[in-house]
Amino acid sequence: MIENSYQNLFKLPELKRKIFITLALLFVYRVGIHVPTPGVDGAALSSFFASAQGTLFSMFNMFSGGALERFSIFALGIMPYISASIILELMTVVVPHLAQLKKEGDAGRKKKTQYTRYGTVLLSIIQGLGISVGLESMTSPAGVAIVPYPGWAFRLVTIITLTAGTSFIMWLGEQITERGIGNGISLIIFAGIVAQMPSAMGNTIRLMTTGEMGIFLLIILIVLMVAVIAAIIYMEQAQRRIPVHYAKRVVGRKMYGGQTSHLPLKINTAGVIPPIFASSIIMFPTTLAQFTNLPVMTTVAAMFSPGTIWYYLLYVGFIIFFCFFYTAVQFNPEDVAENMKKNGGYIPGIRPGKRTSEYIDRVLTRITLGGALYVSAVCVLPTFLMSKFNVPFYFGGTALLIVVGVAIDTISQIESHLISGNYEGFLGRSGSKRIKGRS
Incomplete structure (x- = not known):
């Protein structure tokens, strides 16, 4: 059955x-990862990154698909676009014009996309300047300067190169979304993370050959990894369905309504945004300690380094906070209740209007707490394994959340194309449980 389903793809x-x-577009992206930015000593930069594990640099390097440690033309990756999108989404709460665009359908979405592009270019210029200035003061652990010839010539070349690279990645992502299959931006991040997994597997093999990891521990880790992936798939597709009834209405000679539907509320509405924000904040002291010799910063960085109890407590606290915060930004119970009331819908036993809004908000709060605890558990798992057993990062965490989530979305879209073409999907014709995307 599965073999026939894959044959149906073509x-x-x-x-x-x-x-x-x-x-093809993902291949172009991966080729660009290996095109270096002029003016940087690659060997010195690689040595620096080898000593910068557990900082913001390692996290950004993961999202750029390894482009940052090579300082390629795609060194900034797609992070400026993601940051611009998140900032614009958060600004809809305080800027009425952006909130109105959200209600204008396709025209509003196009306008928001245009604003996001402008924000991406602006953030790329700022980050390019910051990175170029920062690199000029960096040296490898051996004392070799990363930038042999610093100055404004290097800074301008770096700003132009990195901004152009990020803009090109943004264009690639939009082309994949429009002409390809799946969400382009998500697939670019997915490709960058997956491309680094062979090195993680090589690291595991090295640990086994040196005797630092036994075969029994490896089997336990593989079983644990499969269990975590299964839990992520289950939780990412989990929904709390609130029943909604629509009253019958007579318009002219036709009768409308009289149907029963449901309002799906996702367990993890915020997606991977909370762990990204939480990681950025908690890694900030460690990153600052790389550039300063202040005893206070070194003490704080050591206190909140992965493996300490303070790290786990603060990390989980930030994830839970951002889960609730971003869910509140993304989902407005008052708007849902108002739209339901306009269309003659109601939740059985709940009055339309304010009571419905309060009920939806109460249910959403409860399931968001469960989703926040689930995200926290998945994200804390890799740091615990790394600190206790020195295993590779890819056995959990934000990277695994992104990889599994993007895979679910892409398979869901392929499934829809197969079914619309009267072909069997991945679960066959008899499978009533279709693969659902996260959206």
Whole structure:
């Protein structure tokens, strides 16, 4: 059944074309990862990154697919675009114009996309300047300068190169979304993370050959990894469905309504945004300690380094906070209740309007707490394994959340194309449980 489903991928000309376009554009992205930015000593930079594990540099390097440690033209990765999108999303709460764009359908989305592009370029210029200035003062552990010839010539070249690289990645992502299959930006992050997994596997093999990891521990870790992936798939697709009834209405000679539907509330509405924010904040003292010799900063960095009890407590606290915060930004119970009331819908036993809004908010708060605890458990797992057993990062955490979530979304879209073309999906015709995306 599964083999036939994969054969069906290439029976639909449109789906085959979309898959080939997606793979081709991702290949272009991976080629660009290896094109260096002028003016940097690559060997010295690699030595610096080898000593900068557990800082913001290692996290940004993961999201850039290894481009930052090579300081390629794609060194900034897609993070400026993600940051601009998040900032714009948060600003809709305080800026009425942006809140209105959210209600204007396709025209509003196009305008927001345009603002996001402008924000991406602006953030890229700022980050490019900051990185170029920071690199000029950095040296490798051996004392070799990372930038042999510092100055404004190097800074301008770096700003232009990195900004152009991020803009090109943004364009690639939009082309994948429009012409390919899946969400382009998510797939670019997915490709960057997956491309680094062979090195993680090589590190595991090295630990086994040197005797630092036994075969029994490896088996336990593989079983644990499979269990974590299964838990992520289950939780990312989990929903709390609130039943909604629609009253019958007579318009002219036609009768509308009289139907029963449901309001799906996701367990993890915030996605991977909370752990990204939490990691950025908690790694900030460690990153500052790399550039300062202040005893206070060194003490704080040691206190909040991975493996300490304070790190775990603060990390989990930030994740829970951002889960609630970002969910509140993304989902407004008052708007949902108002739209439901306008369309003649109601929740059985709950009055339309304010009572409905309060009920939805209460249910959303409860399931968000469960989702926040689930995200915290998945993200704390890799740091615990790294500190106790010195195992690779990819057995959990933000990277695994992104990889599994993007895979679910992409398979969901492929499934929809197969079913619309009257072909069996990945679960077959008889499978009533279709693979659902996260959106």
